[in-house]
Amino acid sequence: MCGIVGYVGTRRVVPILLEGLRRLEYRGYDSAGLVYSFDNRLVRYRAKGKLANLEAVVDEYIGVASGIGLGHTRWATHGAPTEGNAHPHTDCTGELVVVHNGIIENYNALKKELMAKGHVFTSETDTEVLAHLIEDCLKEKRDLVAAVRAALTLVEGSYAIGVLWAGEPELLVAARNHSPLVMGVAADACYIASDIPALLPFTREVIFLNDREMAVLGRGTYTIQQIDDGSELAKPVSLIDWNASMAEKAGFRHFMLKEIFEQPQAILNTVSGRIVPDTGFVDLPEIGLDYATLDAIDRIALVACGTSWHAALIAKYWIEKWVGIPVEVDIASEFRYRRLLVDERTLTIAISQSGETADTLAGIRRAAQLGSRVLTVCNVVGSTMTREADGVIYTHAGPEIGVASTKAFTSQLAALFLLTLYLGQTRKTIDPITRKKLGLSLIDIAEVIATELPRLQTEISALIEGYYEAKDFLFVGRGLNFPIALEGALKLKEISYIHAEGYAAGELKHGPIALIDREMPVVALVPRDSVYLKTVSNVEEIKARQGRLVLFGTSGDEHLSTLTDDVLYLPDVMEDLNPLLYTIPAQLLAYEIANRRGCDVDQPRNLAKSVTVE
Ligand code: F6R
Numbered sequence: 102m103c104g105i106v107g108y109v110g111t112r113r114v115v116p117i118l119l120e121g122l123r124r125l126e127y128r129g130y131d132s133a134g135l136v137y138s139f140d141n142r143l144v145r146y147r148a149k150g151k152l153a154n155l156e157a158v159v160d161e162y163i164g165v166a167s168g169i170g171l172g173h174t175r176w177a178t179h180g181a182p183t184e185g186n187a188h189p190h191t192d193c194t195g196e197l198v199v200v201h202n203g204i205i206e207n208y209n210a211l212k213k214e215l216m217a218k219g220h221v222f223t224s225e226t227d228t229e230v231l232a233h234l235i236e237d238c239l240k241e242k243r244d245l246v247a248a249v250r251a252a253l254t255l256v257e258g259s260y261a262i263g264v265l266w267a268g269e270p271e272l273l274v275a276a277r278n279h280s281p282l283v284m285g286v287a288a289d290a291c292y293i294a295s296d297i298p299a300l301l302p303f304t305r306e307v308i309f310l311n312d313r314e315m316a317v318l319g320r321g322t323y324t325i326q327q328i329d330d331g332s333e334l335a336k337p338v339s340l341i342d343w344n345a346s347m348a349e350k351a352g353f354r355h356f357m358l359k360e361i362f363e364q365p366q367a368i369l370n371t372v373s374g375r376i377v378p379d380t381g382f383v384d385l386p387e388i389g390l391d392y393a394t395l396d397a398i399d400r401i402a403l404v405a406c407g408t409s410w411h412a413a414l415i416a417k418y419w420i421e422k423w424v425g426i427p428v429e430v431d432i433a434s435e436f437r438y439r440r441l442l443v444d445e446r447t448l449t450i451a452i453s454q455s456g457e458t459a460d461t462l463a464g465i466r467r468a469a470q471l472g473s474r475v476l477t478v479c480n481v482v483g484s485t486m487t488r489e490a491d492g493v494i495y496t497h498a499g500p501e502i503g504v505a506s507t508k509a510f511t512s513q514l515a516a517l518f519l520l521t522l523y524l525g526q527t528r529k530t531i532d533p534i535t536r537k538k539l540g541l542s543l544i545d546i547a548e549v550i551a552t553e554l555p556r557l558q559t560e561i562s563a564l565i566e567g568y569y570e571a572k573d574f575l576f577v578g579r580g581l582n583f584p585i586a587l588e589g590a591l592k593l594k595e596i597s598y599i600h601a602e603g604y605a606a607g608e609l610k611h612g613p614i615a616l617i618d619r620e621m622p623v624v625a626l627v628p629r630d631s632v633y634l635k636t637v638s639n640v641e642e643i644k645a646r647q648g649r650l651v652l653f654g655t656s657g658d659e660h661l662s663t664l665t666d667d668v669l670y671l672p673d674v675m676e677d678l679n680p681l682l683y684t685i686p687a688q689l690l691a692y693e694i695a696n697r698r699g700c701d702v703d704q705p706r707n708l709a710k711s712v713t714v715e
Contacts, residue, residue: 102713103188103202104128104174105282106299107263109273109318110290111168118172119156121292121299124348126152127356127502127703127710128202128295129176132187135159136198137170138270143198147187151704168320169273171263173200176709179208180225189265190229192236193220196267199235201228202295202713203259203280211255231256235264246317249274253315253328259459259713263293276315276328280713281457281485284308284316284323286338291318296455296711297481298500301345306338309483339483348500355702357503357596361688365551367508368681370497371515372544376522381537383523389492390448390474395527398448401428402473404436404464405452406712408506408591409513412478413452414584415680416517422677423531423539424524433460434715437467445472452517453477454501454509455711456484463715465490478516480509494520503703504710505596507688510588511550514681518543542675549672550685557669561689564651564667569697571622574601575648576687577609578626579636581680585626589687596705597695606639617648624690626683629655630676640664653686 104125108117118135126133133155134147144165148154152174173188180186189198205211208227211234216222220233234255238248245266253260259279266272275282275293285292285300285307293316294300300307310316313328325334353359376383401420403413410432417428433451437460443449449468451461456479465475465486477490480498487493496512522540525531531539568574574593576586587603594601604613606625617623625640627633637660644650650665661668669686695702 114170131182206258367498592691
């Protein structure tokens with residue numbers, strides 16, 4: 102949700118800002134803007150729409166020898182996606198600029214006060230109030246750091262900001278509260294960014310800012326202080342083990358396709374070193390919870406949003422089956438606002454690719470207040486959730502840039518399956534032989550997916566010719582594959598804009614079956630598992646009503662090809678691991694349909710990755 106990037110150093114700033122924005126564009130693409138300081142003036146460019154529109158405007162100025170600036174890519178919250186609402190926003194004089202990610206909740210009240218003092222506003226955004234507020238505070242004392250601090254004490258809401266002022270042209274001030282912000286450091290330069298990929302071409306040494314902290318950056322020098330009392334903080338520098346090429350397309354047409362194909366490696370990276378193949382012993386050293394604590398747990402609450410919530414639904418089946426602890430799964434935006442029956446015997450687990458999703462973060466904060474221990478399954482090292490939880494299980498999927506989550510999802514499943522085995526091990530609910538068999542099957546699934554991917558892509562790109570113009574789709578599955586039906590529908594709607602719904606196959610007859618006619622494609626997940634016969638009966642019901650069936654089933658199951666011509670066969674794997682395999686054709690189906698319809702696969706409309714607003 103909005104990306105910000107800033108640089109102070111000895112190199113030309115504009116190419117650095119544009120490169121950083123390119124790597125943050127997945128966070129929002131309603132408008133983009135940048136500002137740099139030159140000859141004691143601030144020079145600002147803004148453009149509606151994608152970054153390419155901004156690049157077209159600033160191109161000829163790339164040679165300008167400025168070494169300090171800020172950039173922004175916007176996901177609109179307050180105010181339409183116009184050039185006038187694009188960041189950076191300025192004060193009345195045009196000498197102070199602000200870029201912002203978050204929401205200033207009391208902006209209306211502040212705006213009224215500032216207008217009464219004579220400030221003139223030119224945008225519909227909440228952000229502009231920050232520029233005017235800091236301008237107002239500068240009247241007291243011509244000191245940017247003091248003015249930003251004073252302004253932020255009056256502000257309610259979430260923000261990651263970067264501020265430049267022509268009065269102190271060598272200084273960049275940044276601050277955060279409830280929106281992500283990371284600093285990059287190098288010998289001759291300092292950087293700020295909403296997310297690590299923006300920094301990877303320049304530095305891998307980073308400092309994570311916490312809520313209510315601000316940073317004052319110069320050319321290779323910086324200080325960090327508390328917003329509330331100005332006290333200075335010494336913070337550790339972390340080394341990121343991602344590299345810049347991991348966030349490139351590497352010859353693939355889209356990041357999403359590249360990330361689909363990276364799944365076998367992402368799963369292996371997540372599992373590797375955590376299972377001893379000879380014994381099946383599972384080791385999760387970062388889990389941060391000792392055996393006694395895990396033994397005392399009598400309930401697990403899984404909290405997540407979107408695709409990560411689908412991973413949680415699958416984990417519920419696994420944990421309840423193998424560990425026997427009751428598991429509740431909540432959408433984080435619901436969990437955070439209802440009466441929570443969690444206590445010190447509950448383990449709350451946040452599942453999040455980004456580790457910054459506002460609702461999930463708020464959910465684990467509430468659970469922690471009620472005494473629950475908190476674990477995070479997360480892909481981004483150092484993200485807010487990982488720092489606030491008692492323990493972490495990192496998924497090692499590498500940077501996920503495509504807005505539609507793919508490799509992060511299958512890596513979450515791998516991590517959650519590992520967690521299931523680990524809990525089974527500590528609580529002695531899985532015997533060692535079974536645990537070893539399950540663990541080795543998890544390792545093997547990566548190889549199975551790697552083998553099947555090219556064939557599936559070829560078959561699906563041919564199959565979609567008959568379906569890509571459909572207006573609606575249904576996805577159905579039972580048991581572990583019900584969440585995959587939900588995930589298949591989500592993938593399709595978010596990138597192809599086709600209306601799609603996922604249902605538990607047994608639920609169709611309670612209403613949705615009324616939708617089925619000869620126009621309605623229904624994707625049914627029918628592996629030969631413990632509920633196979635039940636699912637096949639549901640498929641027959643759909644066929645009887647002339648629904649257009651696409652079946653994902655087990656190789657050798659000839660009955661399926663009597664039901665429809667459109668069957669995608671998948672190898673027979675251990676039932677528990679079917680979700681990792683069956684999600685692959687669902688992802689490819691969505692990808693190929695969206696691509697065929699000419700949709701912007703990596704940057705679907707209205708969406709952004711890392712949802713840091715409520
Ligand atoms: C869908 C998708 C989203 C995210 C959701 C949670 O493809 O990517 O539904 O899964 O916004 O994001 P994280 O996992 O970062 O908390």
